[in-house]
Amino acid sequence: MTALVRLSGLQIAACKDGGVTSIVRDIDLCVEAGEVLALIGESGSGKTTIALALLGYARPGCRITGGEIEVAGHRIDRMDEAALRTLRGRVVAYVAQSAAAAFNPMLTIMRQVIEPALVHGLMDRAAAETKARGLFRALALPDPDTVGDRYPHQVSGGQLQRLMAAMALITDPALVIFDEPTTALDVTTQIEVLKAFKTVVRDLGTTAVYVSHDLAVVAQIADRICVLRGGTVQEQGKADQILHAPAHAYSRALVGAAAPRVPAEPIAMPPPAPGEAPLLELRDIVAGYGGLDANGRPKACILDKVSLTIRRGRTLGVIGESGSGKSTLARVVAGLHSAAQGYVNLNGVPLASRIADRSREDLRRVQLVFQNADTALNPAMRVGQTVGRPLTFFHGLRGRTRAAEVARLFDLVRLPAAIADRLPGELSGGQKQRVNLARALAARPDLLLCDEVTSALDPVVAEAVLDLLVDLRRELGVAYMFITHDIERVRAIADDVMVLYGGCQMELADARALGSGPHHPYSRLLMASVPHLKAGWLETTMDPFAPVPGQAGATADGCRFFSRCALAMPGTCDLVRPASLVADDRLIACHRELAEL
Amino acid sequence: MRRPRIALAVGATLVGAALLSALVGPLLAPHSIGAVVDLDVFSPSSAAFPLGTDYLGRDVLSRVLTATRYTVFISFVATMIAASVGIFFGLAAASGSWLDMVLSRLFDIVIAIPSLMFGLVVITSLGASIPVLIGTLAVVYTPGAFRTARALALNVAALDFITVARSRGEGLSYIVLREILPNLIGPLAADFGLRFVFVALLLSGLSFLGLGVQPPYADLGALVRENIAGLGFGAPAVLFPALALASLTVGLNLTIDTLTGGRKATR
């Protein structure tokens, strides 16, 4: 069998300010027909660059400077723009990293999905629409007949990612490239999308290149794996071999980072003095968007009676899928969003609900660290400046003392001090996230609100940042509210875990107790959704979104998880909000008995 | 890349020439600016009068050299004020809803007051002097700068790093000046270039009203205007000031465009 895709000696360079820097060097690859090849490697290793080269495309500022690219008998490297145009979308199709950004917000989904078929003159509109609906069905999209009439913002991220795949598959291309199609999704959605992809790839016999940085994901779908680092191939081989017997040191590091983490050693803190108030205490917080109704509840109620406490030096993990209200919770604590009901106490003293009404001291004590370091750092400000500002603002440091303190902070987050003069654009993702952290630490806070600080990072870097957080906690005694959708991460860092679903608190438990004893059905679902570094896991796991047959939605007063709950009791769960079951190390909001869970 | 470098060179040369003429031009002027030196008017270029003479028989070269100083200086300062004030409030408006409300209404009103009325009120209450002139020009063009800056800043104000600064309790002026502004330098500079053109043109319009540069001095636009009767016979007196004005503004915009990496939004 001959290779469908062949890359040899591929070189790609970026031209910037007159200089030329090599991005990707000496890539030799081939993919057999019907095979799925995974490209794996850390952020910036050149995965996307190589994938795009298969379309004969280099991003603005970059150029393919050498090597041969052959796809389905076409010599891509020798084709001009017009010839490439007839190839793209027809012979090679591309599923972008972020479907949300790749869909045109102004056009309906159907128009965009069938566009490749129309511009290549493969079929007429009606035929294309029929085919698209077939693909929607095959990709397990809800409402396959009407979803095409919606606009991109009207469907969820996971659905968009599948719609993008439909768009790629509509022309029956010889090769499909999936560029990290699930990285931006939370675990439960990721499973759903992965399942759909796998089914389609198998059923259509598609040849695919699958780009990812997550080995566990790759394990589910790839036949062969190619490990990249710094623009060169480190190791190539059968999936089994790379996963179970990696030869290269970097491959081993990757496999190591993907293995389940040992829970962090609990950190010994002096026991609270009797009568000492907890550092942070939330009681019955109700928050949301839009005006308040007659009962004083917001029109769109995002958080519904959430209560929690965090003691000095402790870590609370908050988990839940996208849209469950995690960020809103952090915003309420940080004063960026006013709660409609309930109160927030800091050291036993009520915190004003708005920033403007908070004292500078209160602001200093609580610091928010954002998920996306790209947007959380001012691209026009040198990072030394960024970190130095809280020092001036809260502690009045200036000049040399400030510079010294900035250097100390950089050292604390394991960054070279020389980096202070750079702009964020000149840093890697992991470096940016550390700067982000250093800025929060500069205030010398008592509580750090970490909103998905590791989600945007590849596993190796994410590991490093997590380790750093653990170290800092030990060194500085800060408390964390650690928000994530990744239950593994929570297990690694938190003392207590709160599970949010639809703005309601489903479970509050000791982190070490996770995985043993009774749990809320949703918590179980979350835990089951974490991909395992084992081929075939995907097939055996349950489908997180499949509504339990015959179970419609609950009333407004019912349990939010009702429609997806396998243990739901119609007649009770859909009508009445469950009270909390109390066990020694956990609180579970459910109508079932503890023993049943 | 070669082309931007050529563009930059051309732009910088034009701006440099204007600046040079603004600085030392009046010293180089061969004749006194108000002196009637030629019995003929609108005379063509000659050895004695390289750019001919104007409608009164004054030396056009001397007048252009001096007028450049006024156009450059006044337009620059006025545009600078309009841009600074407009940008500060525009950025401030983008980060606060009631402030946005108040400022937007306020600037809508300023736009709505006819500039003729406004000019007259200014003259009757403050008299005509160069500071008043600059102030008037600035007021007329502040709302435009405000709108542009506000639209641009609305995009930036939604980004997380602004939220970070706000959650730290930073004041409005820190957020506006240190966090938002540096991200908008490019498009705002492009807007500045275009606004400079409009200011330079309005300057000559105001001098018609009596608010402008006082005789015997004039700005470039006013030179074009006072010599317009010479257009019919192609008098250099009308062509050269127009040319000087156009090359100044084109040069400035070319420079800004190439320095800030291409013309971005000028909304």
Add this chain to the structure above:
Amino acid sequence: GLPVARTPIKGGRLRVATATSSTADTLDPAKQGIATDYCRGAMFYDGLTVIDEHSRPQMALAEAIETRDAREWTIKLRPGVRFHDGTALTARDVVYSLRRHLDPAVGSKARVFAQQMTEVRAIGTDQVRITLSGPNADLPIILAIPHFLIVRADTTDFRLANGTGPFRCREFDPGIRSVGVRNDDYWGTHAHLGEVEIFSIADDSARVNALMSGDIDLINEINPRIINQLKRAGFGVLESPSGGYTDLVIRVDQGHGRHPDFVTAMKLLMNRETMRDAIFRGYAKIANDQPIPPSSPYFNPTVPKRPFDPERAGFLFRKAGLAGATIPIVTSTAANKSDDIAVVMQDAARHAGIKFDIRRVPADGYWTSSWMKVPVGFGNVNARPTPDIIFTQFFSSTAPWNESGWKDARFDRLLLLARGDTDESRRRQIYGEMQQMVHDHSGIGIPLFVSSLDAYGPKVRGLRPMPGAGLMGYRFASHVWLDGA
């Protein structure tokens, strides 16, 4: 060559563009203020008298005017005159037309003249008796000023004109245009033109371009610089030497003007030849700081010409203690060419060791807020038909527009003396002395008498200069015809 029409051709439509018009355009003779108004007035109305090309009054709606003492006047009206609406002209109309100027609500610009008329009374239907507060031999000329055009009794609505004039008003749209059609029932010499359309183009070069493109036939206030160009292109230019002037106004009752040396020095700084050549391209006559033009029968040629003498001016400034001082001078486009006059003086001032700070102010509101209020400024005076009028309005101690604030009891006495005197040679002598007094003492510097310049298309015939104003003293419509070629 082309056949040239010697005898006027009837009919045709003349399109005229004047320099100014606005929504303040009016068909009310009392409110007329700009050339466009006067032209329209002359088309649609008649006065009791009219001024001829020798500046003499001729009878119009009046058939005869008689007086014995220059105080009590009897006016006999022309019979058979009809208004455009068909009603006959009666003494009542005349009384109404003259007396309405006294009502402040009318806003008349001729109120000062009307106030001399202590009594205006109808005698029967065809005679009017006017009694003046004091003798004034010039009444027939005063009656010719445009504001005293005769309207129908009890007219308050001036949206259309109902006059007795050679044209009927077919359309009047203030600030846009007016159209007159020939009145075929006119009592006097019928006009040649069938129709006249008047509008205005404020922009000087646009006005000329419209003429040159053939869109219009007649324009006024042309820039003297383009006359050669116009003539070469086959267009006609009408120069009407007039007694109008732009004058330097130095208040002698405030500021430096209180010092007579300062006033004299300022007058000496006027380089009249340069002004005439550079600013007016020769279309002006050098004046001598007094308001009576050489064309007037009362002109006094013996007043010594004031030279351009910056050195002596410098000496006088120093004498007044003003060496190196900065003198603010207010100019405006409202006072025609005052900017340019000031600039020429400014250049001369440098040689006299003094600095002029020219402050140009808007034309808008100039007359109310700057004129006669600033220490040194400019005024703009249209030609007046008699020395009495100009001295009364601008120079007597009680003159409403005593621009420089100069007051002289002897001057006032001479004015009254001349006014009541019917002997021409005695008047000439008195007026001569008054010219000398103004030249010597008043704060007014009159550099030039400016000609009105109009231009017309190749088909326009019959234009000739009239004293006082351009466009044939605003009465072109009655005289012009269009060559049909």
Add this chain to the structure above:
Amino acid sequence: MTASLWVTRLIAGRIASAVFTLFLVSLAVFAVSLLMGGDAAEAILGQSATPEALAGLRASMHLDQPAPQRYLGWLIGLLHGDPGTSLVTGRPIGGMIAPRLANSLLLAGLTALVSVPVALTLGILAAVKRGGTFDRVVGIATIGIVSVPEFLIATVAVLIFAVTLHWLPALSSLRDVDSIYELLRVFALPVMSLACVTVAQMIRMTRAAVCDALTSSYVEAARLKGVPPRRLVLGHALPNAIGPIANAVALSLSALLGGVIVIEVIFNYPGVARLMVDAVATRDMPLVQTVAMIFSASYLVLVTTADIVAILANPRLRHQ
């Protein structure tokens, strides 16, 4: 809340805020008119103003009433659709403005008809070829053209097409227009001159908006689908640029209505701008106020329309 109801609310909100602004504008214009100095009586009498003549004329025009009373009277009249009568001509203001406004709208409309397509085409082309020679030439040319004073452009155009070539009339009097051909002839020069002024800014803003859209990742994604360039621009980039483009067009058009005094004077075109200048010169305050209201109303109408277009064009806002 249903989508259409939400959009209706949003739009109603915009309109309400525009109306409120209009009220503030009326106050501001009135206040400024008080500061301006001089009144209609002084303006009418001009050189011949004497104190008692002034007093008499003022009384007859009701100018002796206190300012707030005059303002209220005018405002109440306006709310009833009657802006009152002109102090100077004594005619109803509505009747004076209506034909002029129609003229101005006609001129602005024709100019928009010419300049908007030209500006959009050039702006889009420049964006497509950004960085290329065409883009640079358009960029320099637009700046070059805006920096030539409009009276110079208009005068040059008249000199060439009317005086020298005799192809077109130098004046744009509306009366003699009886065919489309005549209409085109009469409006050719003023429309061309005005278009020069407005087109430049529209080109720049269109270019910027399309450039923004063209560098977005959905356009890159579409390119990777094999979408040809023309479709990329018209089908993908342009719909996203509609909001900013509508805003640019609205701003330029509002400048057309108010800022064309020079063009109106040179072509002797009876529009509102000249009416405004006249009214200010004669201190005909009811007229000034009413025209100022019309200016700001048209500005607000245009800007609000642009807002609404942006809302309707954006499915994200349409189906919140």
